[in-house]
Amino acid sequence: MKATVSDIARNCGLSTATVDRVLNNRPGASAANRQRVMEAAKQLGYLPVADQVTLPSRPANLEFFLPIGSNDFMHDLAKHIEDYASRLPLVASCRIHNLAGISPNALQTAVEKLSLRANGVGVIAVDHPRTRNILRDMVEAGIRLVTLVSDIPAAPRSAYVGIDNRVAGRTAALLMGRFLGGREGQLAMVVGSRSYRGHEEREMGFRSVLGEEFPNLTVSSAVEINDEPDASYAATMKALRNEPELLGIYCVGAGRSGIAKAIRETRPNRKPVFICHDLTRETRGYLVDDLADVVIDQNARLIAEQSVIQLLGSIASSAPYLTRKFIEPRLIFRENVPVQ
Missing domain, CATH: 3.40.50.2300 (Response regulator)
Structure with a gap:
């Protein structure tokens, strides 16, 4: 039988109201209490798991900022993100923003259109002081961040999804x-x-x-x-x-x-x-x-799927960073081109 909010409250010694706030990612709970609630929820098997990543208890709203342009790889990545997210019940919505270039200004303009409901954001951006500041402001507003394809280690991202x-x-x-x-x-x-x-x-x-x-x-x-x-x-x-x-x-x-x-x-x-x-x-x-x-x-499909999973995992986790795991690149020659 699946654990309930009351079971979690008893396990961690907190009120059901506090547990409910944490599980639904609402304000009003301290960092210490969030940690206690999430640990209890994991121990009791309350939270779903995918690829060894604990997922949130409620559907999340995700947004991605990608410099798609005329780049075929970016087009494929965006398509795979939308397709995978559409098949996951724990994704309430998934929106792709096509950046008008790679400059920090392009990212700033796009971020101004970020939905107030957004819980997690995935981004491909240049490593620049202004970019890091934009992303820092976003995370301080309570949004979880994952970088894709090209990392920005100094930004407060929860995970990087891509190859080394x-x-x-x-x-x-x-x-x-x-x-x-x-x-x-x-x-x-x-x-x-x-x-x-x-x-x-x-x-x-x-x-x-x-x-x-x-x-x-x-x-x-x-x-x-x-x-x-x-x-x-x-x-x-x-x-x-x-x-x-x-x-x-x-x-x-x-x-x-x-x-x-x-x-x-x-x-x-x-x-x-x-x-x-x-x-x-x-x-x-x-x-x-x-x-x-x-x-x-670097496998656009796998990056797309992992970026969605890592974002959901970061929303569920009380830890600021998830375990780092690179995607293994594939070497494709004329004789082993995979089926499309």
């Missing part, structure tokens, strides 16, 4: 070095935006492994394109002209289509090894057509 981006960059460098088999020469790097901590970490990891294990490979150009395909196309064309024997190209963020277009048009005698991130309809085609050699995928 530094490890992803190191993996890209290891693959690049192994593909090139000891050849000596130049590489090009196309960086989405170093304002994203995740992109900065990937670049750091990539350069670190090159220095440690492949000193025969040198990054001759590293262009920041702010995830604009036209900019990545121009940067790749320039790199291919300047280095006719360019050995490899690493795309740190978006802008993959510009690189693929440049490779198609120039048709170099020996195609450079092309490594990028995120399995989308577009990158599936690059693998099949032998334009891309490997895609390091």
Whole structure:
């Protein structure tokens, strides 16, 4: 038989009114009493659990702020969030805000439309002092926060959902070095935006492994394109002209289509090894057509599901932070492209 509010009150020595306030996330209970109530509720099996994360006792209102733009991965992520949330009884509502850019100003403008009913927010944003201040104000207003894809450790988020981006960059460098088999020469790097901590970490990891294990490979150009395909196309064309024997190209963020277009048009005698991130309809085609050699995928569906679960878990938990657990990236080659 399921435990009741009265059972929880007896277990932790508090009134049923206090227990009710805590379970329904209403003000009027101290931090210490919230801790006592949630511990008792967990012990008595009152709260539901998903993937070892305790969930809230009442449906929650969730909102996500994503810089979707023309980015296929962001489109897929938003679609998976909406689909998964719609199938969970403990999600009362789920709203996706499409940010008009990656600047803190774009986030501030969008946050002003945040519903007063919101219990939890998921966000992809740049790591900037103004961004951290916006997120801090949100959490101080009683909203739980989860960062997705690119972390902001100094923000008071309850969890980060995504891959270890530094490890992803190191993996890209290891693959690049192994593909090139000891050849000596130049590489090009196309960086989405170093304002994203995740992109900065990937670049750091990539350069670190090159220095440690492949000193025969040198990054001759590293262009920041702010995830604009036209900019990545121009940067790749320039790199291919300047280095006719360019050995490899690493795309740190978006802008993959510009690189693929440049490779198609120039048709170099020996195609450079092309490594990028995120399995989308577009990158599936690059693998099949032998334009891309490997895609390091962070799994949009899994990030979407975990972001919803982690938000629900943070709403149920009295602890400020949940246990950190990275999503494992997938290495996708032409021969193991999964069914869409």
